[in-house]
Amino acid sequence: MPQVSERGILMPASPIRRLAxxxxxxxxxxxxxxxxxxxxxxxPTPPEGLAALKNIDRKVLEYSPSDGLPSLRKKLKEYYKRxxxxxxxxxxIVTTGGSEAVLFAFMACLDPGDEIIVPEPAYANYMAFAISAGAKIVTVPSTIDEGFALPNVDKFEALITPRTKGILICNPNNPTGYLYTMKEMLQIRDLVKKYDLFLFSDEVYREFCYTGAPYISAFHxxxxxxxxxxxxxxxxxxxxxxxxIGALITKHPELKKNVMKFCQARLSPPLLGQIVAEAxxxxxxEYMLATYNEYVERRKFLIDQINKIPGCYTPIPMGAFYTVVKLPVDDAxxxxxxxxxxxxxxxxxxxxAPAAGFYTTPGMGKDEVRMAYVLEKDELAKAMKVxxxxLEAYPGKTI
Amino acid sequence: MPQVSERGILMPASPIRRLAxxxxxxxxxxxxxxxxxxxxxxxPTPPEGLAALKNIDRKVLEYSPSDGLPSLRKKLKEYYKRxxxxxxxxxxIVTTGGSEAVLFAFMACLDPGDEIIVPEPAYANYMAFAISAGAKIVTVPSTIDEGFALPNVDKFEALITPRTKGILICNPNNPTGYLYTMKEMLQIRDLVKKYDLFLFSDEVYREFCYTGAPYISAFHxxxxxxxxxxxxxxxxxxxxxxxxIGALITKHPELKKNVMKFCQARLSPPLLGQIVAEAxxxxxxEYMLATYNEYVERRKFLIDQINKIPGCYTPIPMGAFYTVVKLPVDDAxxxxxxxxxxxxxxxxxxxxAPAAGFYTTPGMGKDEVRMAYVLEKDELAKAMKVxxxxLEAYPGKTI
Incomplete structure (x- = not known):
């Protein structure tokens, strides 16, 4: 039987889906x-999105342009203006989920052996997409004890080599819920400018900032x-x-051209999703506020419950809908x-989701998990009882 | 400004979409x-597919499993049985279009520097996906004068090196419309077996075989x-x-595991497309037969019209809905x-679509184009008049 690729063997199984x-x-x-x-x-998905599906009056579900429907792109522009x-x-450029935006960004910016610097813990699939592109993710550890604050910018600078092509941040952060301050963002900016790097910025959770602190986009x-x-x-x-449905946004003229080649190779992003997204x-x-308020409540509830359980600890996430939790166990x-x-x-x-998969440094996150507070409060309450x-019954508990 | 990747620069722009x-x-x-x-x-898309959209009674348009909805996979199994x-x-494994199936097949089987042998002209995006994976496509030329028949298997064997990992065929063929014979398929089989290679087989046009000759799947x-x-x-x-919506199908246990890691990284194939596909x-x-008959008519009409134009020539395609046409021009x-x-x-x-983009051998296909007969006969008639x-008016004509 022929051998599969080394690249595939190197790919980490998703810590989020591996135990499915x-x-x-x-x-x-x-x-x-x-x-x-x-x-x-x-x-629930917005009623406008679902209604758009029911009202489709197309006879042929045809390809869209490789960079997405012009009407959706125009509407996204207005959305970002807000x-x-x-x-x-x-x-x-409209992509097949944010996932494809990350993959195409790496494919179009990074060659095999190129490096990007990422604070860890980080969304596990960045690693997978970097391996797909043959690139290397170099991590700067942040710790639960410091509330996952961005490490000092010196630590980033110390990791820069001739192969460094960019810095990647996720803000608000998945998995930590950390929200970068203007001071932190400006430090990153200075570094990116000084070394002529790409700044990859994953901002899919921008609607979910809970502390009154502003959301700062890389484009700000x-x-x-x-x-x-x-x-x-x-x-x-x-x-x-x-x-x-996701998007990759860049003002770099050569990068646009490069990304478009990857877009054309896969023909088009999903038509039906684009119709729903646009609507x-x-x-x-009111819908957006109700969703927001729901997460504010779930967040408070979940964090309070977790920190009540002996030996458990999680810092208060400032955004997104995840939190990293330290558990009193031998191996999460x-x-x-x-x-x-x-x-x-x-x-x-x-x-x-075992958190070790969100770190690249061996041993880190061994007693941590990522939890998403995407279930309603009653469900979260039952989950916390479980x-x-x-933790009482687990043979490997440490308290 | 930071430099984009060499890989992206190497990527060919799609000959199909480049002139858009x-x-x-x-x-x-x-x-x-x-x-x-x-x-x-x-x-038109089948009414069953469109009705499934209108009848969606989900409140949340959630992720599907990374390998696709179990109900769709089960139904595909029954479909293949036919x-x-x-x-x-x-x-x-359900994928985001056949495109993603090709990309994941290459990513999970091929490492940078690995080679696959492909008869050319070939679907242009294979080249793009091979470059994405850092692999090399080595081509065996077939020619319009020989009706794009598969070259003798010796020509494939002569190209095998220690880095050869597989052979790729597309049957019925895009762009040529060629349909492989059992004799040709068995020769390929012997080679694949002898050298322990992967046989990548793109069979998305299996419903469209027009000459009474059987469709032969690689799985046969x-x-x-x-x-x-x-x-x-x-x-x-x-x-x-x-x-x-597409699919990658394999019985290779390690490959399944490897492909699944790429599937998990991109989370899930499109939910709405899966619902439409399943329906x-x-x-x-009757729908399938009407579609088939429509292509039979268009094919006859288009081929006859083309071969009537002075200096134009196309062999009769046996399957799919494309044909490669030689034109009396300096540069297609x-x-x-x-x-x-x-x-x-x-x-x-x-x-x-200029056909040179479907070849890797420089100079080949320079006076050829690919045409798709996916428009109704009246439209094809007008297009042929144009x-x-x-060709009368073009300054670079050669007759």
Whole structure:
């Protein structure tokens, strides 16, 4: 039998989805599984988006342009304006989810052996896309004890080599919920400018900032406009993860051309998702506020509950809808598996994402998990009961 | 400004979509453009597929599993059975179009520097995906004068090196319409077996074989079941290119695992497209037959018209809905551009795909174009009038 690629062997399995077979097995046994592992909100998709589907009067579901429907791109431009992000329609390339935006950004900017610097913990799939592109992710650790604040910019600078092509940030942050300050963003800006780097900025959670601190886009930073590669997605803000619509935004003329070649190779982003996304941008401020308020409540509830459980600790996330939690266990990966395979409380268990997969530094995050607060409060309450009971019963507990 | 990647610079712009800006400019001037460049049929999507959209009663458009909805995978298994392709649900991984199936096949099988052998002319985006994976496509030329028959298998064998990992075929063929014979397929099988290679087989046009000769799937070839990587797409057979649903099918246990990592990294294929695809598999035999008959007519009509124009020649395609046409011009690329930028007949012009982009051997296909017969006969008739007049007027004509 022919051998598969080394690249594929090197690819990490997703810490978010890797344990799904265990969850499926638990469900097959009749166990209810609370999904804290994945950012799949239970909040309804905007009625405008669903109505657009019902009202499709096309006879042929044809290809769209490779860079997306012009009407969607125009509407996205207006949407970004609300956040003082001044971009032209031509700067916006519609992608198949934010995932494809990251992949194409890496493919079009990085060659094998090139490096990008990323604060860790980081969204695990960045690593996967970097490996796809043959590039190397170099991480600057941030720690739960410091609330995952951005490490001093000196630590980034110390890692710069002739192969460094960019810095990647996710703001508000997945998995930590950290929100970068203007001071931190300006330090990154200075570094990006000084070394002529790309600044990849994943800002898909911009609607979810909870502390009154402002959301700062990479495009708000003066002097590096052509170095910014912004990654966006409609998945999270409109609760339509399944439609797979995102965007890559750049003012770099050569990069636009380069990205377009990757876009043309895959022909077009999904037509139906684009129709839903375009309609969703028109959803009411009431819808957006209700969603926001829902997360504010869930966040407070979840964080309070977690920090009440002996030996558990999580800092207060400032944005997005995730938090990293320290657990009193020998190995969070084992614990997550054990919860799915060996434990249940009244026929229920929980599915969490082991945090080690969000770090590249060996050993980091070993006693941490990522939890998403995308379930309603009653469900979160039950999930936290299961967690407390599981920690009591787990043979590898450390307290 | 930071430099874009060499990989991106190396990526060919799609010969199918590269001239789209010229077509858009022509349309902006009020010129009607007949799209012979792209396999975007004007045949309606099955009513079952459209009805499934209208009847969606989901409140949340959520992620699907990374390998696709189980119900769709099950239905695909039954669909393949109709063609005597015996695969299990677990062998089928749903992808974002056939495009993603090709990309993931290359990513999961090939490392930088690995080689695959492909008869040319070949679907241009294979080259793009190979470059994405850092792999090298080595081509065996087939020629219009020999009706694009598969070159003798010795020519393939002569190209095998220690880096050769696979052979790629597209059957029925895009762009040539060639349909491989059992004898040819068995020769390929023997080679694949002898050198322990992957056989990548793109079979998205299996419904469109026009000569009574049988469609032979790579999975029909005994003894290499675990070496076959089949690429499929619902786009063409159900006229729903925009929904972006395809599949990668393999019985190779390690490859399945490897591909799944790439699937998990991009989270999920499009949910809405999967719903439409699943419903479309239930479309009536009458729908499929009507579509088939439509292409039979268009094919006869187009081929007859082309071969009537002085200096033009195309062999009769046996499958798919493309044909490669030799034109009496100095440079087909220039001619295609000229048609869009400098020519119109009664306010109309044509958009063809220059065939050089389907070859890797320099100079080959220079006087050839690919045409898709995806427009209705009246439109094809007008397009052929435009072509004849354009060839009369073109300054670089060779007769």
């Amino acid at each position: 077979p265990l969850a499926n097995a638990a469900k097959a046994r009749g166990t209810k599984v609370y999904h804290l592992n994945i950012g799949q909100p239970d909040v 956040f003082n992000i001044e971009v032209e329609t031509d700067d916006i 930073l003066p002097g590096i406009e052509e170095q910014v590669v912004l990654v966006d997605s409609v998945s999270k803000r409109y609760n339509e993860c399944g439609i797979r 969703s941008i028109d959803t009411s401020p 990966d084992k614990f997550c598996q054990w919860c799915l395979s060996d434990f249940s409380l009244d026929g229920e268990t929980i599915f969490m 967690l407390a009971a599981a | 800006p010229l077509a858009n400019a022509a349309k902006a001037r009020g010129t009607k453009v007949y799209h012979l460049n792209i396999g975007q049929p004007d045949v 063609f005597n392709i015996e695969v299990e649900t677990d062998d089928i 070839l005994p003894g290499i079941e675990e070496q076959v990587v089949l690429v499929d797409s619902v786009s063409k057979r159900y006229n729903e290119c925009g929904i972006r 479309s598999i239930d479309t009536s035999p 690329d220039k001619f295609c551009q000229w048609c869009l930028s400098d020519f119109s007949l009664d306010g109309e012009t044509i958009f063809m 072509l004849a007049a354009a």
